[in-house]
Amino acid sequence: MRTLKLYGLLATLTLLGLSPAYAQNPFITNQFTADPTARVFGDRVYVYPSHDIRATPGHGRAGWFVMEDYHVFSSANLTDWMDHGVIVTQNKVPWVKPDSYSMWAPDCIFRNGKYYFYFPSTPRDTTVSKGFTIGVAVADKPTGPFVPQPLPIKGVRGIDPNVLIDKDGQAYLYWSQGNIYGAKLKDNMLELADEPKTLGELPTKGLKEGPYVFERKGIYYLTYPHVENKTERLEYATSTSPLGPFTVKGVIMDESPTGCWTNHHSFLQFKNQWYLFYHHNDLSPKFDKNRSVRIDSLSFAADGSIQKVKPTLRGVGLTDARQKIQLDRYSRLSERGAAIAFLDTANTFQGWKTVFAGNSGWVQYNGVAFGQQKLKTVSLRGASTAGATLQIRLDNATGPVIAEVAVPKGTWHEVKAPIMAFKPGTHALFVAPKSQAPVEVDWVRFE
Ligand code: FUB
DSSP states (O other), rough: OOHHHHHHHHHHHHTTTTTEEEOSSSSSSSSSSSEEEEETTTEEEEOOOOOOOOOOHHHHHHHHBBBBBEEEESSSSSSSSEEEEEEGGGGTTTTTOOOOOOOOOEEEEETTEEEEEEEEOSSSOOTTOSOOOEEEEEEEOOOOOEEOOOOOOOOOOOOEEEEEEEEEEOOOEEEEEEEEEEBBBTTTTTEEEEOOOOOOOOOOSSSSSOEEEHHHHHHEEEEEESSSSSSEEEEEESSTTEEEEEEEEEEEEEEOTOOOOOOOOOEEEETTTEEEEEEEEEEOOOTTOOOOOEEEEEEEESSSOOOOOOOOOOSSEEEEETTTTTEEEEEEEOOSSEEEEOTTTTTTOOOOOEEEEEETTEEEEEEEEOOOSOOOOEEEEEEEOEEEEEEEEESTTTTTEEEEEEEEEEEEEEEEEEOOOOOOOOOEEEEEEEESOEEEEEEEEEO
C-alpha cells in the first residue's frame, strides 16, 4: 500500500514537472549545483543554488563557469528534495548580456509578502558596469514565478549577493568584488539606501568572496570563503553590528582535500539545529567548475564561536529503511578492503557503488529509520564476478546479524533475503562480505 502510494506520488510529481531526489551528500544529484543559499519559508527549507552546466560549442567558455539559469529546491526534512525547476534564466532578464552564462551565486529573502531573489550577472550595457553587477527578481511564492527588475541595483558592482534583515527590520545587502561590501537597502528591497561600505578588518591577502551574514544571540557573523593558502576555505568574523567593525575569528571549513578551488556556503537554523550548506565537486572530480551542494550539521560553543565543520558524505537527516540506502554515502568505511567508485564514470549522475575487495572490508551507514512496523525482507543491488554473500548487521561490527544476502555470479542483480530479526527504531547498518570474493553494492532497501 505504502509503495503504491509512493509510486502514485512520484507519478503526480512527474506530471507536475517536479523531480524528487533522495540523497545524502551531495544532496542534489540530477544536475550540477553550487553556492547554496538555504532559507526557511513556512515549514520547508528552500535552497537557491547556482546551476553549473558544461560548455558546449557556442554556449559558454570551456574550462570556466558556465551558468545559464537558476532552479529552486525544497524539502521538509533535509533528506527528500524537490526540484521546482527553473525560476530565472539569463535571456529573460532585460539587463543581462544574452548568452553570457554568468548567473553566479544568488540569495533569496522574504519581506512583506514578497520573495526577493538577488543574483549577479554581466550587464549587456557596459556603461552600467564593465564586470558583474547584481539584480533582483520578485515573486509571490518561494518557487516563483519570479519577475526580474528591468535594471540592476544602482551603485553595486560585484558578485555573490547576500541579504540580512536585522531585528529592527532594516535590510542590508552584502556582496563581493575582491573585498566584501555592505550597504543598507531601502524598504522596497530594490535600491541601496546609502553608500556601500567596505567591510575592512578582514584578511588583505588572498581572494575573499561569497559573504553570508547572520545574527545569533546579538553577534553578527560575517562568513566568507577566503584563499589563505591554495584554494578557498570558509572563515568568519564577528561584530556587534551588521556593518562592523568585524573581528576575524577563525576557520569554519578547511580547504577541500581534493582541490575543488571554490567553496561557497550559507547557514541555516531549522528545527533547533544549525546546518552549513556548502559545495564540492563530487559529481565532477576532474573539473571543479561543475559542483554539487552538500549539507552538514554545525554547532556553536558557549562563547558563540563556530565549531569547525568536517565535511561528510552521510550528510544529515534520517534515511527511511524503505528507500534505497546508498551505502557509498557512508558514515564509516574500513581503511582496507572497501572503497567507493562511480557506477558509470561516463555518467556520474548515476551515483556511486561500494566496492568490497573481500571480507576485510566493511561499511557503516548511520541513521536508518526502520519505524515500528515489522519489515520482512531486504533487497540489495549487487554484482560479484565469483558470487558472494553479504552480511547485514544492525548498529556496528558486533551488532546482531539481521540478514545474509547472496549475490549471484555475474553482473548487477537485484536480490532479496528475509530479515532474520526485526528491531524497530533507528539504527546504523553495518555491511560486510562473508567470504573472500570481491563484491559491489549499489543500494540496500527494506520492505
Ligand atoms: O559560482 C561562481 C562563483 O564561484 C561564485 O559566485 C563564487 O562564490 C564561487 O563559488
